Amino acid sequence: WGEIQHERNEYSWGRYDLSADAAKRHGIEVYQIFHDTTSWARSDGDSKRVAEDLRDVYRFAKGAASHFRGRIQAWEVWNEPDIEVFGHVPGDEFAAHTKAAALGFKAGDPDTLVLMPSLAMGPGKFAEQLFINGSIAYCDLYNYHIYAPPERYAERADAHFALMARYGYAQMPVWLTEAGIRLEHSSDKLLTKEDQRRQAEFVPKSYVASLASGVDKHFFFVFPHYLERGIEFGTLRADLTPYPGYVALSTLTYVLGKGVYLGKLTDGIPQSVQVHLFDRGDKKAIVLWCDEGSAEVTLPLHGDVRRLNLMGQEEQLHVRKPLCLQTDEPCYLIFQGGEILERYDPPAPRPLNERAAEEIALDEIVVRLNFSTLGIDKANECYQMPTSSVDAQVEVYQFGDNHFEGILELEATGNGGVNPQQHHVELNSMERVVIPLHISAMGDETKMQIRAVVKADHMRSAPAVAELLLSP
Numbered sequence: 001w002g003e004i005q006h007e008r009n010e011y012s013w014g015r016y017d018l019s020a021d022a023a024k025r026h027g028i029e030v031y032q033i034f035h036d037t038t039s040w041a042r043s044d045g046d047s048k049r050v051a052e053d054l055r056d057v058y059r060f061a062k063g064a065a066s067h068f069r070g071r072i073q074a075w076e077v078w079n080e081p082d083i084e085v086f087g088h089v090p091g092d093e094f095a096a097h098t099k100a101a102a103l104g105f106k107a108g109d110p111d112t113l114v115l116m117p118s119l120a121m122g123p124g125k126f127a128e129q130l131f132i133n134g135s136i137a138y139c140d141l142y143n144y145h146i147y148a149p150p151e152r153y154a155e156r157a158d159a160h161f162a163l164m165a166r167y168g169y170a171q172m173p174v175w176l177t178e179a180g181i182r183l184e185h186s187s188d189k190l191l192t193k194e195d196q197r198r199q200a201e202f203v204p205k206s207y208v209a210s211l212a213s214g215v216d217k218h219f220f221f222v223f224p225h226y227l228e229r230g231i232e233f234g235t236l237r238a239d240l241t242p243y244p245g246y247v248a249l250s251t252l253t254y255v256l257g258k259g260v261y262l263g264k265l266t267d268g269i270p271q272s273v274q275v276h277l278f279d280r281g282d283k284k285a286i287v288l289w290c291d292e293g294s295a296e297v298t299l300p301l302h303g304d305v306r307r308l309n310l311m312g313q314e315e316q317l318h319v320r321k322p323l324c325l326q327t328d329e330p331c332y333l334i335f336q337g338g339e340i341l342e343r344y345d346p347p348a349p350r351p352l353n354e355r356a357a358e359e360i361a362l363d364e365i366v367v368r369l370n371f372s373t374l375g376i377d378k379a380n381e382c383y384q385m386p387t388s389s390v391d392a393q394v395e396v397y398q399f400g401d402n403h404f405e406g407i408l409e410l411e412a413t414g415n416g417g418v419n420p421q422q423h424h425v426e427l428n429s430m431e432r433v434v435i436p437l438h439i440s441a442m443g444d445e446t447k448m449q450i451r452a453v454v455k456a457d458h459m460r461s462a463p464a465v466a467e468l469l470l471s472p
Contacts, residue, residue, distance in 0.1 A: 061104025091129025134462030168357030364400030406456030414448030
């Protein structure tokens, strides 16, 4: 945002226009990340905190989605705000920001997909706050990152699926939008041959492990040259010549095609060997490798089989008896059918919803609790009360087209109280009302939760829920 809009009514799309145009010319679908706050939208200029007025967020998102309509198919609301390096406020602030941004994106392009803020870490307090504050209901996709060996992907995915099921979103599509390998042994800004091989082998193992875990779409980080503090992530050198990882990514993309994961073959397969089956659209494909050393594997395949190595070099085979292969690094088989299609283990289904997702009828009404005068405990995703009595604000926004009247209801759970507990609100389109709050805590060590929601005619908005800790 800061790069695009230096002044409130001025837009400079620059390199983003060039990039979107190039992608569209080549038939590439794009998901873009809306990340940071422009300096004029905050009195303190902190780009890692959300805008002071959510209407600025809405207008920018609407303008961006409208400008790139047909060139950008999906928008992520923020990159990794669950960690301090990218987000300076608790999850309830980013939840309110997500609602305003999502409404703006949809207003600018009703067909665009909206991704929740990506999660750097596994499910924790920040992710819980996105659900508790109802912001997931505004999104089309669940979105997270991982930097770990591929054999740990399933554990992370299962943890996210469990969180989604707990709040009624078990069947929401899931994208793993960043997964890369840190190559720290670079010299003169070039990868060693050993690290080039590591990157190339990581690419198929990462994609397969992710899709096998139940993720719907997987993104490798990162395609271009990207050197960060001496660590290379990209598949290209600075002069744009390719590393083997680039060729490995190209080969994987070609072999998997549609990339529909069918399951894993275990019957008669050595324990150290991974054999995964995919539907590529026209035919079936197998990705296989050995976790340690090399091993011999026999597969129940017959007829014409195409074998490709990690770099895409191809060998045409006519198999008259079960195919016996020696494998270490990842390789591929493309075939039409056979006995193997009846012997794989399909992936485990996601857990069932533990409850129904909270119904939000007044989605155009966004409520935000404002504790800008309080300190922040990012590790615990809460605000710090220096004394037992503090003043704050609650903001109510109307992003719909019509006049609105309703009742704002507030409550404090835990050892505390909030005043007022009710307030009449009346708003026209794109208006905001700010209501002063007084919050009190009883006892020397108190943790409380403040909840605010707007109701009208038996309908309700998504809540604004924040936690405060009395810590003199």
